[in-house]
Amino acid sequence: MTRASSASSARTYPDRRGGSPPAASPPASPSRPLLPPAKHHTSQHIEHYGAVDNADESRITVRDAVFGDLEDGGPDYRGVTPASAFVLMAKANFGLGVLAIPSVFDKLGLIPGIAAIVAIQAMYTWSASFIGPFKIAHPEVYSLGDAAFVFAGKAGREFFGAMFIIFFVFCAAAALVGVSVGLNAVTAHGACTAVFVALAAIVGWALSSIRTLSDVSWVGWAGLVSILSAVVTLTVAVATQDRPASAPPHGPWDKNFKLIGSPSFVEAMTSLNVILFSSASSPIYYGIVSEMKDPHKFTKPVLATYAFLTSFYVVVGSMVYYFCGQYVASPALGSAGLFLKKVCYGLALPGLFASLTIFNHVSAKVVFVRLLSGTRHLAANTPRHWATWLGSTFGAMLAAYLIASAIPIFSSLIKLSGAVFCPITAIAPMVLGWNHDHLWSKRDTPLSRRERVTAAINALILCLCVFLTIAGVYAAVVDLYHEESEYTRPWSCENNAGPVA
Incomplete structure (x- = not known):
């Protein structure tokens, strides 16, 4: 040939x-x-x-x-359709975050909770809308680190690239903990929790080693249906039951439903951390648009993703909180009693595995592309190609396993990840990319009215990112310290799913 x-x-x-x-x-x-x-x-x-x-x-x-x-x-690295892009983006966000959203309303109250969700989702939508045009303008960009190289040089590439990988390793760790909670709930703590975490890591490594996002999309579809069915089942269950599982079993009970809450500063910031985490997968959109058949069609699935996430978080979160009040669980699937807890987690397990698959795949893919960039092995079925790819997915999963075993607290991992990584990786870089293309590289060109308005909004968002990061990290550390308990020790065999029998 x-x-x-x-x-x-x-x-x-x-x-x-x-x-x-x-x-x-x-x-x-x-x-x-x-x-x-x-x-x-x-x-x-x-x-x-x-x-x-x-x-x-x-x-x-x-x-x-x-x-x-x-x-x-060779592998089809340009096979993602708009529908596949939507399901990858939606599933990467919709899973771990939605399980913690109802608890936000218990701290903030219904009205501030809805306002916080809408405001943060608007920030994500605004910043993510810049990714498609930026990729078209800079086709060599594949990852967040590549994008940072455009607007911040080599130092920016290394910093944001490292932050991206660490963030999604933490996301994979949270998914591992979520899977172990689900397995404990379904099996009534049928094995050591450390064994469940290790089992989840092995299965997650095998699934995340699928080489292209277009092939991973079927995992996303299955996972999205799985989580949707679990959350809808939970919502119907709490709406039809007499009282949530953790409420007093007999006699009157007060759900302490609040339209406007009175949280402490730490409680308010940890609640915002949860909301930030719930839709913070936008850094992987650089990889998704890079593997799309037509990157010009990227914006529509982005808008559809955030419209879906915002509406679902507001409706489901507020409904579960309305019926459970102060007795809402985190993860929320434990709010409807022991039997339905098993049912909901059984439905959700494929979705939790799908989240684990996507998180580990994207962090490993960035390492893989970086290692083989400029060589024929990147897109050819060579031994070096396979060794590098499988080594990247294994290394990323091993790191996630170590974190999940060391911090086996689902809510604390969510809050800590939301504070440390979300504003600085999922919002600020996209804004800086727009600033580079429209402000810094065109200093001698007068700005249009639209560009001036966009620049002003971007400046406000960057200030909010600084505040959310500093205040959120402080609150997450304080919260993590106070949430330590006997059954959440590192590498513990104790049940981490709460009551299961």
């Missing part, structure tokens, strides 16, 4: 190691046909099609600004 040569009009991009791919050579004859792309559809990332003598005996090669030459027979 002859390898397709590049067309004379092909563009080249520098790779992440500072070099450039080989210069494109012109076709031998202008009369030779250019082959159309096969499964790799047209977009700004496709740099050339092969010019060959015999199309029947040739391999179709497409140059991608991130993955290099994409050939038929």
Whole structure:
């Protein structure tokens, strides 16, 4: 077989190691046909099609600004559709966060809780809407670190890249704890909790080792249906039962329902940390848009994702809080009694595994792309390709396992991750990327009215990010200290799911 040569009009991009791919050579004859792309559809990332003598005996090669030459027979790194993008984004957010949202209303009260959810979701929607245009303007970007290299240079790449990986390792750790809680609930603590965490890590590593996001999307669909069914079942259950599981079993009970709460500063900030965590997966959107067939269609699934998340968090969270009040559990699936607790967790387990899969896949993929960038092994089925990929997924899962075993407290992991990582990785970088393209790189060009308004909103959001990070970390550390208990010691075999029998 002859390898397709590049067309004379092909563009080249520098790779992440500072070099450039080989210069494109012109076709031998202008009369030779250019082959159309096969499964790799047209977009700004496709740099050339092969010019060959015999199309029947040739391999179709497409140059991608991130993955290099994409050939038929290799992994399809450009197969994500808008529907797949929506389910990946929705499932990456909808899972661990929604299980903690009802407890937010118990601290803040119904009205402030709804206002906080809507405000934070609006910030996420605003910042995430910049990702698609930024990717189109800078096609070599695949990860948050790559985006930071554009607006902050090498130091920015290393800082934000490290923050991204650590954040999603923490997310995977929270998913591991969530799975262990579910397994304890379903089996009535049928085994040591440390064993359940290890089992979840093994299954999660196997699923997250699927190589492309387009193939991972089926896990996302199954997980989204799973979590939706569990949360809807919970909502119906608490609405039809006489009292929540943790309320007094007999006699009158006071759910202490509050329209406006009176939380302490630590309680208020930890509640905001939970809301921040519930929709903080936007850093993975750089990878999703990079693997889309048409990145120009990215904005619609983003808007659909946040509309879905906001409406569901407000409706389900407020309903569960209305019926449970101060007796709402965190995770919320334990609010409806022992039998329904088993049912809800049984329904939710595939969704928790799906969250674990996505979190580990995206953190490992960033390491994988960084290690093999500029080499043919990135998109070819070579031994080095497979060894690097499986090593990346295993290493990311091992780190998540160690964190989950050391801090086996679901709510504390959510709150700590929300404070330390969410504003600085899921909001601020997208705003800084817009500022780079529209302000810093165009200093001699007058700003339009729309750009001035956007710049002012961005400045306000960056100030809020600083406040949320500093205050949130303080509150999370204080909360973690006070939540220590006997059954949450590191590598403990004790039940972490509360009452199960």
